[in-house]
Amino acid sequence: MSTIKNPDLAQDGHAEVEWASRQMQVLAEINNDFSNSKPLNGIKIGACMHVTKETANLMLVLQNGGAKVSLCASNPLSTNDSVAAYLVEQGIDVHAIRGVSNEDFYTHLNSVLDTEPDITMDDGADLVTLLHTDRVDITVMGSMEETTTGVIRLRAMEKENKLRFPAVAVNDSDTKHLFDNRFGTGQSSLDGVIRATDILIAGLNVGVIGFGDCGKGVAERADGMGAKVYIVETNPVRALEAQMQGYNVVSSNTLAQVADLIITVTGNKHVISRDLFSVMKNGVILANAGHFDVEIDLEYLSNNAESVTKVREFVERYNYKDKEIFVIGEGRLVNLVASTGHPASVMDMSFANQALAAKWINENHKSLENIVYKLPKEVDEEIAKKKLFLMGGELQDLSDEQKTYLSSWEFGTS
Incomplete structure (x- = not known):
């Protein structure tokens, strides 16, 4: 059972989530694909993220892709209670209330892990840290990390050979850190x-x-x-x-x-x-x-x-x-x-990476080592192209002559 402030706030949350979705068109394209192909069918995902209108759109994409999603807040003061209520109305398990005590904050984290997720999604490596300390009873196939801080913690675990499962440093994707962070x-x-x-x-x-x-x-x-x-x-x-x-x-x-x-x-x-x-x-x-x-x-x-x-x-x-x-x-x-977080348009790219990372882990986890990975370059570039075109930009193609020149060592000063 979810732990939220007030289910009656769902209508307000719906309006906010819908507003954000208008600026998250790359994620919308992924949603269409996920809704048809169900790449996460039967997978349980435990997420510890800021409970915002942008995060809500990501959670719904994962759900539409076939996943059973459980969400808690990665910060006691970042939760939008209306959004939390709307997600519960949509069938997502949520444990997040703005302004909770430190004790309740960790209770919510453990509530997510009690669902025994197959994949975790973090904003600061809180779930991953628990999985390496108090909750070693749970085995996951992989994890994704949103932030620089979390990636630093993951790499420290990797360096000490303590990382129990593969992790994707979503923050390291160019379409994340060059835009979301900056x-x-x-x-x-x-x-x-x-x-x-x-x-x-x-x-x-x-x-x-x-x-x-x-x-x-x-x-x-x-x-x-x-x-x-x-x-x-x-x-x-x-x-x-x-x-x-x-x-x-x-x-x-x-x-x-x-x-x-x-x-x-x-x-x-x-x-x-x-x-x-x-x-x-x-x-x-x-x-x-x-x-x-x-x-x-x-x-x-x-x-x-x-x-x-x-x-x-x-x-x-x-x-x-x-x-x-x-x-x-x-x-x-x-x-x-004191504000509502990053604009939805920039979170569009970050959460496109998260959604595709979940799919990538599900498809490849059996062959992955317990190290920190970066999403393949082609995934990064595809997200960038989609965003560029949706914003009205154009991309110049190389001519055959230029491709030949760049791939050859024989040409020099004439």
Whole structure:
């Protein structure tokens, strides 16, 4: 039996899911194929994803492909309760309520695993981690991972020869990380900050900690809105790239002294550490667009602040020593806590990869090793072509002469 807030919210959820579907045309094409061919017939899929209108469209595609689907939330604050209700109405097992306690959050994860899924789908490797710790009693044929953070955890398991089953790093597909991470995170993170605070970005000193695909997207959007952008990065190549793009590349200590707004985008722990709070500007705003709720050392800040006051729906003020520090969304993902996540159009490609990865695992699992895989290049390129054409773009074909030239070593300077 599902665990949701209110079944009566299903009508509102239907409207939201239908709205998102209008911008998810690649997934719609896959849905048509899955509905006819049933490539997942009889397969049980356990998913731990953000319960959004976009995710709902993916779950329905999997169901239409013949799978029995069970879904829980990958973040306690990212669930859309109306969407959860609609999915239950459509026959999908859902365990997700916005704002649940940490204990209930893990109860929901275990409820999904109680269905003994054949394939799991993660956004942060929570299900996979349980399958390697408390739930080793369950055997799955494979798993898919949506995020950079989750892929890092999977590769750590692989490196130590601890991975119990094959896993597909959906995040590594070009049609995922080059678009979802950059354009999706960039837009939705700034959207979350603005919705939560109602601040003007133009003219602010905005710090972005982390300059991977997600950090690049956040920096580009902040820059485009008129901010003076500062980057903190540990990788020298990425740091140099940021410098040559015109950003100010600084240490975290230097950033803390000048920033009006700091957004973490690393997937790592305590990148805003306790020693930075004392040098921050009075009134600084902190937000996390990376993963989980560990990027800002909120435990230290909470324990050492003179007072903590909720000043807006998603903003808390910490009176720390002689200053005010504002934190958005309890340090959880700002784009999902204070906003509605990535636009459906970009999630279209990410979830097309997820759907096709489920099919690929089901068809190939007997020959796969217990390692981390990337979807075949031809799958990536087919998704890209479909999206390009649906957006009105055209693709130039190589002539026979050009193909011959590119495949030969005999031609040189004439």
